[in-house]
Amino acid sequence: MADIVIITIVFSYAAFALYRGIRKSKKGACSSCSQRKSCSAVCSDSPAPPSTPKSK
Amino acid sequence: MSGAALIGNPNTGKTSLFNTLTSSYEYVGNWSGVTVEKKIGQLKDKSGPLTDLPGIYSLHPLSRDEGVAAEYLVTDSPSLLINIVDASQLERNLYLTIQLLEYGKPVIIGLNMIDVAKARGLAIDTAYLSERLHTEIVPLIARTGVGSKELLSCMNKTEEKDLSPCFTIHYGAVIEEAILGISREVNSELTFSGLSPRWIALQILEDNPAVMNSLALTEATLSRIRAIKEDALKQLRMKEDTSSLQDYIRSVRTEIIQDICASAVDQSNRKPHTLTEKIDTFAAHPVWGIPIFLAFMLLTFELTFDWLGNPLSDLLDAFISGPLSTLVEQGLTAVGASGFTHALIIDGIIGGVGGVLVFMPQIFIMFLIISFIEDSGYMARITVMMDKLMEMVGLNGKALIPFIIGFGCNVPAVMASRSIEQPKERTLTMLLVPLMSCSARLPVYALFAGIFFANSQALIVLSLYVMGIVLTLVLAKLFSLFLFKDSKSFFMVELPPYRMPQTVTLFRSTWEKGKGFLRKAGTFILGGSVLIWLLTYLGPGGIAAEMDDSFLASIGGLFAALLEPLGFGTWQSGAALVTGFMAKEVVVSTMNIIYHVPDMAGLQEQISLAFTPLQAYSFMAFVLLYTPCLATVGVLRKETASWKWTLFSVGYSLVLAYTVAVIIYQGGKWIGLT
Amino acid sequence: MIPCQSCLTSLQPGNSGSICRFGNIDPILKRRLADLGVAEGSNITVKRCCLWGGPILLECDGQLLGIRQKEAAKIEVSVS
Structure with missing residues (x-):
């Protein structure tokens, strides 16, 4: 009984951690950022703004 | 409304202050360009959000991180600006301050690093400064948290009263007329932006690409604006010796800043950076440095x-x-x-x-x-x-x-x-x-x-x-x-004075x-x-x-x-x-x-x-x-x-x-x- | 290095002068310098030269900064 409980917990947590980790990593930037929940700028799915035009 | 925003020159301690005010632990360091992205946190007293922006010298961006700050001002329209000013470098910091005062939203000046300024023998007359700029000034030492309470209460007061600054510079007849003309054009197109038309007009006259892109004006309006600018430059050239509107506007501002600083800062006891010079004798030695x-x-x-x-x-x-x-x-x-x-x-x-x-x-x-x-x-x-x-x-x-x-x-x-x-x-x-x-x-x-x-x-x-x-x-x-096609390159870096990292900060960032x-x-x-x-x-x-x-x-x-x-x-x-x-x-x-x-x-x-x-x-x-x-x-x-x-x-x-x-x-x- | 009579690179470390003209330097660099308060009329001190033609260190109104010698050679100063 305990066996099944442990195995279920371990595998579901591992699957969840991997899924979330890969999703986060693909976006880059945020995996190690403490503000990643509130930061709208980096983590949004919108593409990065084009680089700022330089003055002539 | 997106609450208050911290804005100021690079390496003036905005993020240190942000960490104190919001109890967060954002990345801080002693060089220009630590923060490259805006960060949002909740103020300690739960009175609203606070945004930390990358440091800029003026609203006209030259690099990607600076563009973030300028675009933020146009698109997010914060209700209160907290301008962090390095007290030991007042003159160059005030250039941005003037542009922020023109922005039309309430501005509080956080006069940071007063300890550094004092150590260098600079005495700043905050009362006079506050009177000239028509804003509240709060002295701070962001690294240790001195003054952050006063700043918070000042923020709440200002938000209640909703004081918009009444600081304006008169740029001379030619520019003023161009400002009026451009304001009219911009107003006819953007009816509800909530931004000061005078500020937008000035930024357009200065060719600020970040502001102009964020406004997304129609081609017809843009061409009328271009005509106004050309006309203004022509008229200006008849009176003054200047190469561009940008340079002229800058020179007007610089003159006013110098005038303010001449009375606000007492430099009579000024001392050089002794410690920094001593360390640099070794650390930046031409032969032994490497x-x-x-x-x-x-x-x-x-x-x-x-x-x-x-x-x-x-x-x-x-x-x-x-x-x-x-x-x-x-x-x-x-x-x-x-x-x-x-x-x-x-x-x-x-x-x-x-x-x-x-x-x-x-x-x-x-x-x-x-x-x-x-x-x-x-x-x-x-x-x-x-x-x-x-x-x-x-x-x-x-x-x-x-x-x-x-x-x-x-x-x-x-x-x-x-x-x-x-x-x-x-x-x-x-x-x-x-x-x-x-x-x-x-x-x-x-x-x-x-x-x-x-x-x-x-x-x-x-x-x-x-x-x-x-x-x-x-x-x-x-x-x-x-x-890559060989493009032009230059190098310029500011060298901040050395300072002993605080143990707490050091362990925290580790x-x-x-x-x-x-x-x-x-x-x-x-x-x-x-x-x-x-x-x-x-x-x-x-x-x-x-x-x-x-x-x-x-x-x-x-x-x-x-x-x-x-x-x-x-x-x-x-x-x-x-x-x-x-x-x-x-x-x-x-x-x-x-x-x-x-x-x-x-x-x-x-x-x-x-x-x-x-x-x-x-x-x-x-x-x-x-x-x-x-x-x-x-x-x-x-x-x-x-x-x-x-x-x-x-x-x-x-x-x-x-x-x-x-x-x-x-x-x-x-x-x-x- | 371009020889010059009155440019920044001709100053010995420790000496200062006042900037009278920016020659043909990159406009972005000129803006950056202006941002730091280095403009026509500013008083500027050469702190030290780096070895092997590296950047020179300058001081303007308490602010230390480094620029390449190539660019410094285009900035004309007058020693008072």
Whole structure:
């Protein structure tokens, strides 16, 4: 009984951690950022703004 | 309304203040361009959100991080601006202040670093300043938190009263008329923007690209605006000797600032930066500067490995493989777990995650030293000393900042490249950052060098870091010769005064960096370890009797032949390298699981049977160079905004890693090493 | 190095002068310098020259900064 409980917990947590980790990593930037929940700028799915035009 | 925003010149302590006001721990350092992205936090007293912006000198951006701040003002329209001003550099800081006062929203000036100003013998008459600028001024020492309470209460007061500043500069008849004309045009198109039309008109007259792009005016309006500007410039030229409207507006502002500063700042007791000058006599010495830097690097590695890191690491290993494993083992037996569960927990999780966690001391020491460099002001000196070398290979001295951050982690390093002005140098820097050996590669070195080069571990690891740097320089030269059209380049860096990093700040930023590693170990690496363990447990024919029949062996075997010329053509190496793409620590996890052994000593024995020292060195070099990890690829894609460059960076590093490893192994064999 | 009579590079470390003209320097660099308060009329001190033609360190009104010699050679100063 305990066996099944442990195995279920371990595998579901591992699957969840991997899924979330890969999703986060693909976006880059945020995996190690403490503000990643509130930061709208980096983590949004919108593409990065084009680089700022330089003055002539 | 998006609450209050912190805005000011680079390196004036905005983020330090942000951390105090919102109880967060954002990244701080002593150089210009630490913050490259806006950060949002909740104020301590729950009165609203606070936004921290990258530092800017004026609203007219020259680099990517500066563009973030200027665009924010146009699109987010904060209700209150907190302008952080460096009291020891009042005159140049006030230029931005004037532009912010023209913005039309309430402004509070946080006069920061009054302690530094006092130490330099500058006395500032805040009452006079406040009267001239028509704003509240709060003296601060952001590093220690002095004045933050006063600032908070001042913010609440200002928000209640909603005082808009009544500070205006009269720019002369010609400009004023142009301002009116442009305001009229802008008003007819943007009826509800909530921005001051006078401010928009001035920004347009100054050709601010960030503001103009964010406004998205129609072509018809733009052409009318252009006509107004041309007309104004023509009229202005009849009266004044000026080359552009921009220059003229700047000169009017500068004159007013000088007038204000002449009365507000008492410079009669002014002293030079004695401490900074003394340190610079050594640290930025024309001859000794570079050897001192190299000696400092060597010291770093000795401390990280031989002196401090390894003994601590051994203690941790003894704990994980000893008491911890036994405890878990007993617990599992007590609840009557099966052999499968035993193997999963002990071999999979403790083997995989524990094997990486063992190297936590080395990683934390490295982070501590990086934080010290960042916080002391030495970083900017390194950029100056290395600029000549960097210029020769088509990079900029400023690229050293991302490179040094890259020793911690490549992801923030790619972000830090934002402060490099020239697009060519920025792209080149981002492409090369992955060659900086990040802390995730450290466990691999620590493991292998510990086995094969126990006596000179620090030197061997240092040689890998140096290899990364040398290859960076060579590739930078090649790439700038063949991939980029030669564009103009310049270098300018501000050198902040040195200051002793505060212990609290130092440990906090080390912890903030290290936390990422621990979090990764508990989530991503744990998940990866379970997956890898499962792949070794199962095989095409069900449960694999021998690990050589497992799925992992078949996956690794695909690459074994390809890796043969490099000296490590085994399925074990192949599998470790493939899984290492997720995160490079996973290379070590995989090795631990494959050679499932109870402790480090056992693993070391297994590995020393499977590798020769030469093969081990070749393997370490390959791990250093082959492909950036998944997270770095993600951030490269985001920052270069191009799949082409992202794939290029993966591609070139694979080719480079292969070539270098072949040269090391075959060359080594040829000269008779084993 | 371009020889010059009255440019920044002709100053010995420790000496100062007042900027009278920016020659043909990159407009972005000129803006950056202006941002730091280095403009026509500012008083500027050469702190030290780096070896091997590296950047020179300057001080303007308490602010230390480094620029390449190539660019410094285009900035004309008058020593009072």
